[in-house]
Amino acid sequence: xxxxTVYEAKIEHMQILDEDGNxxxxxxxxxxxxxxxxxxxxxxxxxxxxxxxxxxLQRSGRMGTYPQNKGQEANAVGSALAMKKGTDWIVPAYRExxxxxxxxxxxxxVLVYWMGDExxxxxxxxxxxxPLSVPIGTHMLHATGIAWAHKIRKDKDAAVITxxxxxxxxxxxxxxxxxxxxxxxxxxxFYCQNNQWAISVPRERQMKxxxxxxxxxxxxxxxxxxxxxxxFAVYKATKEARARAVKGGGPTFIEGxxxxxxxxTTADDARRYRDPKEVEAWVAKDPLIRxxxxxxxxxxxxxxxxxxLEEQAKKITAEVVRTAEEIxxxxxxxxxxxxxxxxxxxxIKQRETMRTSSIGQNPEQAGLKASPERV
Amino acid sequence: xxTLPMIxxxxxxxVGEWELxxxxxxxxxxxxxxxxxxxxxxxxxxxxSHEMRNDERVFLIGEEVAEYNxxxxxxxxxxxxxxxxxxxxxPISENGFAGMCIGAAMAGLRPIVExxxxxxxxxxxxxxxxxxxxxLYMSGGQWGCPIxxxxxxxxxxxxxxxxxxxxxxxxSNVPGLKMAIPSNPYDAKGLLATAIRDPDPVFFLESExxxxxxxxxxxxxxxxxxxxxxxxREGDACTLVSWGRPANFCLDAAEKLAExxxxxxxxxxxxxxxxxxxxxxxxxxxxxxVVVVDQSWPFGSVASEVVSQICEHxxxxxxxxxxxxxxxxxxxxxxxxxxxxxxxxxERIAEAVRGVVNA
Numbered sequence: 001x002x003x004x005t006v007y008e009a010k011i012e013h014m015q016i017l018d019e020d021g022n023x024x025x026x027x028x029x030x031x032x033x034x035x036x037x038x039x040x041x042x043x044x045x046x047x048x049x050x051x052x053x054x055x056x057l058q059r060s061g062r063m064g065t066y067p068q069n070k071g072q073e074a075n076a077v078g079s080a081l082a083m084k085k086g087t088d089w090i091v092p093a094y095r096e097x098x099x100x101x102x103x104x105x106x107x108x109x110v111l112v113y114w115m116g117d118e119x120x121x122x123x124x125x126x127x128x129x130x131p132l133s134v135p136i137g138t139h140m141l142h143a144t145g146i147a148w149a150h151k152i153r154k155d156k157d158a159a160v161i162t163x164x165x166x167x168x169x170x171x172x173x174x175x176x177x178x179x180x181x182x183x184x185x186x187x188x189x190f191y192c193q194n195n196q197w198a199i200s201v202p203r204e205r206q207m208k209x210x211x212x213x214x215x216x217x218x219x220x221x222x223x224x225x226x227x228x229x230x231x232f233a234v235y236k237a238t239k240e241a242r243a244r245a246v247k248g249g250g251p252t253f254i255e256g257x258x259x260x261x262x263x264x265t266t267a268d269d270a271r272r273y274r275d276p277k278e279v280e281a282w283v284a285k286d287p288l289i290r291x292x293x294x295x296x297x298x299x300x301x302x303x304x305x306x307x308x309l310e311e312q313a314k315k316i317t318a319e320v321v322r323t324a325e326e327i328x329x330x331x332x333x334x335x336x337x338x339x340x341x342x343x344x345x346x347x348i349k350q351r352e353t354m355r356t357s358s359i360g361q362n363p364e365q366a367g368l369k370a371s372p373e374r375v
Numbered sequence: 376x377x378t379l380p381m382i383x384x385x386x387x388x389x390v391g392e393w394e395l396x397x398x399x400x401x402x403x404x405x406x407x408x409x410x411x412x413x414x415x416x417x418x419x420x421x422x423x424s425h426e427m428r429n430d431e432r433v434f435l436i437g438e439e440v441a442e443y444n445x446x447x448x449x450x451x452x453x454x455x456x457x458x459x460x461x462x463x464x465x466p467i468s469e470n471g472f473a474g475m476c477i478g479a480a481m482a483g484l485r486p487i488v489e490x491x492x493x494x495x496x497x498x499x500x501x502x503x504x505x506x507x508x509x510x511l512y513m514s515g516g517q518w519g520c521p522i523x524x525x526x527x528x529x530x531x532x533x534x535x536x537x538x539x540x541x542x543x544x545x546x547s548n549v550p551g552l553k554m555a556i557p558s559n560p561y562d563a564k565g566l567l568a569t570a571i572r573d574p575d576p577v578f579f580l581e582s583e584x585x586x587x588x589x590x591x592x593x594x595x596x597x598x599x600x601x602x603x604x605x606x607x608r609e610g611d612a613c614t615l616v617s618w619g620r621p622a623n624f625c626l627d628a629a630e631k632l633a634e635x636x637x638x639x640x641x642x643x644x645x646x647x648x649x650x651x652x653x654x655x656x657x658x659x660x661x662x663x664x665v666v667v668v669d670q671s672w673p674f675g676s677v678a679s680e681v682v683s684q685i686c687e688h689x690x691x692x693x694x695x696x697x698x699x700x701x702x703x704x705x706x707x708x709x710x711x712x713x714x715x716x717x718x719x720x721x722e723r724i725a726e727a728v729r730g731v732v733n734a
Contacts, residue, residue, distance in 0.1 A: 086698040091478075122515035123387065130481065131514045138501055139469060143479020152434075152460060152484065173501070176471025183466065337515035339551060341386070341393065341574035344602065344649045 011213045013225045014230035015255075021286045021293025023232070031236045032081075034300050040081060040231050041291045041301075042309055044073040047098040048288060049313035050107060051262070053321060054114065058266040062325070066114045069095050071229075071261030074287035075193045076163075077102060078234025079254075082242055083161050089128045089150075091162040093136075095193060095260075099163070101131055107316070111324035118338075119330070131136035137171030140164055140190070144177045147186035147251075159188040159245035163240070166212050167198025178219040178253075187245035189238060190216070190253045193228060193351040195260035200273040216253030228256025259285065317360075386574075388724040390519045391432065391483040393574040396598040403604065405593035407561050416449045416586040418560040419525075422567035423450075423487060426597040427457055430485060433571060433620055436463040436472055437489030446491045447527065447586050469495050473524065474502035477510065480522040487571060490526030493580060494540035499549075506550030507576040525579035528556070529620060529670050530707040532583050539707035539714075541671035542689045543619075546578055547647045548675070553601055556580040556619035560590040562645055563597035572598065582620045602649035606658070610638030613728050614658040616681055617668040618644040619720045621700075625668055628724035637732055648676055655681065656689045663694040666727045668719045673701035695731050700724050 016027045032040070051070050057063035069076070072095055080099035083090070090096075101107055104127040113120025113132060121131035130146070133139035143162035150158045168174055169192065179186050194212050196203050208373055209215060216223035222244065227234040234256055241252035259282035263270045270279075295301035336343060336351040343351075349360045356370040386393075413421075428435045434457075435450060441464040444451040465472040467639060469490060476486035490496045502526055510520040530539035547554050553575055557563040563581065570577040607622070608629050615625040622643040622646040629639040640658045644651060659665055665685060669678035678699040685697050700719045708714050 089482075118513055121513060124519045125388070130518070135501065135505065138474065138506060141474025141502065142478035142481060142506070145475035146479070146482040147478075148475065149479045149482035149484045152479075170499075172470050173474060176468045176474060176561075179466055179468065180471055180475050307581040338512045338514075339555075340511070341519060346649060346652075359687075 009214065009217050011211045011223065011225055013227070013234045013328035014237060015227035015230055017227075017230040017290055017294055018235065019229070019290050021290045021297055023294055027236070028232050029240075031232050034295070035300060037083065037231065037291065037295060038300060040077040041288070041295060043077045043098050043102060044288055044291065045077070045309055046313045046316055047073050047101065049310075049317045050097065050110075050320065053317045054111065055262075055266060055320065057111070061074060063111065063115050063265050065265045067094050067265040068250065068262035069097050071282065071286060072096075072193055072195055072258045073098050074231045074291070075191065075228045075256040075258055077233055078231040079161060079189070079191055079238040082235050083159065084157070084242070086126055086128065088242070089130070089143075089146055089158070089319050090162040091130045091146060091160060092132055093137050093164050093168070094132045094134055094137065095165070096163045097194075102126065103129055105129055107320040108324040112327060115324060117327070117330065119327075128132065137168040137173035137177075140168065140177035141180075143188060144181045144184075144186060146185050147181065147188035147245075152272050157246050159187040159189065159242050161191055161242075163191045163193060165194060165198065166196065166203050167201070167206060168192075169212055169215055170198070170206055178221060178251075181251040182219040182221050185250035187248075188251040189241040189245060190221070190251060191238070192255045193200065193258055194255050195258050197260055197264070197270070197274070199264045200270075201266060211255060213253060213255035221251050221253045223253040223255070225255040225257060228258030229285050229290065231287065231291060235289050261286070268374040284319070334341060378611045382394045383678060385600040386519050387481075387514075387517045389442070389483050390481065390521070393519070393521060395574075396569065396571070396572055398598060398600040401603070404565070404599070404616040405595060405597050407591060409591035409593070410595060411587050411591050413560060413592050414586065415560040415563050415588045416447060418564035418592045419449050419567055419581065420451065421592070422596070423571065424453060426568060426571040427606065428460060432483060432485040433487065434463065434484065435487045435489060436465050436476060438465055438467055438491050438691055440458035440464060445489070447583060449489070449586065469499040470502060473606055474481050474506065477502055477506050477520055480520045480523050481510065481518050484569065485521050487523045487525065490524065492540070492583070493526050493528040494538045496524065496526065496542065497540065502556075503578075504546065504549050508549050510675050511575070513553060517711065519574050520576045521574045523577045523579055525567070525570075525581060527583040527586075528580035528716060529584070530702070531620065531712060533709060533711055534583075535709045536706035541702070543580060543647055544669070544671040547677055547680075552576050552578055552648060554578045554580065555601060555645065556647060557645060558585070558619050558622035558643050560588060560592050562599060562605070562643070564592055565597050566601075568596050569598045569601060573601070580619060585620055599645065601646040602651050603646075604642045604651040604654035606640065606654070607643050608639060608641035609621045610640045611661050612637045613639050614662045614667060615639045615641045615662040615666050615668060615724065615728065616644065616655055617642070618647060618677075619670065621670045622723075624719055624721045624724055627721035628728065631721060632728055637728060641727060642714045648680070650684070650723050652684050652688055655685060656692070659685065659692045660690045663692055664731045665693070666698045666700060666724065666731055668700045668724055670702055670719055671697060672705055676701055688699065695734050698727050698731050699726050
């Protein structure tokens with residue numbers, strides 16, 4: 001018997017807006033209106049401003065470690081616009097701030113979170129976003145479960161999008177999530193922001209597959225690669241993925257090819273391991289540059305508008321920082337809140353005696369009284 | 376630009392309503408005496424099936440739970456009654472289905488996750504220890520995680536070291552979870568029913584060695600509150616504290632000791648988190664002696680915790696140092712005779728009590 005080919009595959013790459021601002025009109029048809037492009041451009045610019053401010057806050061000791069989004073904003077805004085705000089769910093990692101803001105998260109929540117306050121993860125009513133997930137890949141399973149719950153409850157017209165990086169696709173959680181999502185055909189969009197670097201390990205050393213997108217083939221999940229710095233391509237791919245999801249067609253995988261222009265986090269210095277020429281080449285592919293070039297080419301943008309936007313971005317971020325910093329720090333005894341739906345007696349006792357060395361005993365017992373300076 | 380104040384702590388609406396059952400005193404629970412004799416595994420099944428009939432958010436997922444009726448036949452017949460959307464055969468990926476069920480719980484379902492063995496839950500450590508018990512805390516009180524992880528725990532079946540894990544010592548270290556370890560069919564049903572209704576993540580530890588144990592179990596659903604130990608024998612010479620399978624060994628030992636006139640107070644803790652220290656202290660006031668029996672390794676075990684708390688809460692009531700009977704500090708041996716000697720057994724327990732009482 002001859003050897004037969006039983007499986008063949010290809011990965012398509014979609015780019016609609018190139019780095020010089022040229023638009024493929026045929027592919028762009030039915031995607032973004034110019035007004036939407038303006039809206040997304042503004043969102044990206046404001047998010048970039050917040051990113052810069054957050055960096056300075058960290059450097060001046062006013063905030064903890066922070067991961068900059070710089071360079072990857074098109075992935076967030078293009079996909080967020082394609083998802084249905086208030087109906088769909090976003091299950092984020094930590095480098096898609098603009099998507100969260102577009103789906104209703106007040107901007108200062110993100111700063112509150114990175115300033116080290118769990119309350120920054122407490123979503124306002126109607127905001128369908130789960131807390132930022134810093135462990136790599138973990139949340140992809142949660143996203144699969146949330147999407148699956150939608151399916152079981154027959155929540156029509158609701159889909160879920162989860163964001164993660166190229167590095168996360170090396171985790172077992174990625175495999176578990178992809179396999180379940182596919183076998184259960186849940187309404188989910190896997191959005192991989194391939195920013196080329198897992199902290200200091202480049203993509204080529206993380207995996208031998210030539211694209212991240214092809215990993216989805218093994219799970220039987222429709223997949224494609226898009227230029228992640230191109231809001232048109234990101235929007236179009238996500239829109240199609242969402243349509244498939246709500247029609248019962250199961251999950252879709254999107255690899256957004258992008259680049260982390262900043263460090264991994266403020267605790268990192270990427271200059272130690274990245275070739276400056278590589279960074280320079282990607283600076284030219286910055287999504288903000290090409291979106292602005294496009295808007296200028298269609299007569300929808302000029303220097304005056306740019307100046308107004310920049311002023312507005314500064315004003316908004318200043319207000320956001322002020323709001324975040326004005327929030328009263330939690331009281332020490334708040335650490336016992338939110339432990340269980342109802343606080344058990346042992347923890348009530350610990351809270352009552354927390355100024356002593358007691359871990360729940362009777363503080364009158366010898367040696368367990370609080371020293372006078374702690375009472 | 377309008378800024379919003381921080382919102383008040385509340386469970387996210389997606390998590391949905393939860394209502395704990397009304398708990399009654401131990402003597403008001405349905406009788407433990409009767410002739411409706413069923414197995415431990417059937418008691419578990421009855422608890423799950425009852426909750427599933429009353430709450431469509433509840434489902435069961437795990438390896439072999441559906442078509443195969445469960446690797447240990449706990450879920451026998453449940454696929455027929457509830458169908459494949461609620462009794463779900465998962466791929467072999469504990470990390471995968473445990474993590475996914477956390478998402479499902481966050482979105483309002485009430486998953487029961489069956490680990491064929493708690494030994495296999497080790498590959499799911501991230502979701503079960505790093506996500507489920509912290510979800511409520513890390514979301515500032517917003518996302519509850521009403522989920523039951525259940526399966527076989529502990530050695531005794533000659534399954535070798537990798538399949539004989541006793542996870543309570545290690546896992547109960549983590550705040551935010553609850554842990555129930557029933558020792559008999561009656562408690563298995565009443566505690567699992569409570570676990571499914573509980574709004575927090577519950578680790579429910581069964582035992583492959585006890586699934587065939589038989590006893591009278593009432594047909595009606597009843598709910599045993601967490602944190603309430605049960606006194607299974609009265610005595611004044613020594614308090615025996617245990618949970619799960621060794622709680623039965625304590626009764627065997629107590630019976631043997633009674634032949635020599637040594638009467639033990641035997642406490643079956645039933646849940647480890649929360650832990651009913653009041654019951655232990657009350658008993659100690661009478662006996663002034665205690666032996667804690669735990670089928671996990673001695674270093675940093677639940678027995679260690681119980682002994683610590685006894686010292687903290689009841690030091691003045693002790694006439695003898697607290698004594699522990701744990702497994703030996705080695706991996707679970709495969710050979711039958713070695714495994715028996717490795718585990719707490721009635722002989723070792725009786726020996727420990729004699730040492731404490733005769734000192």
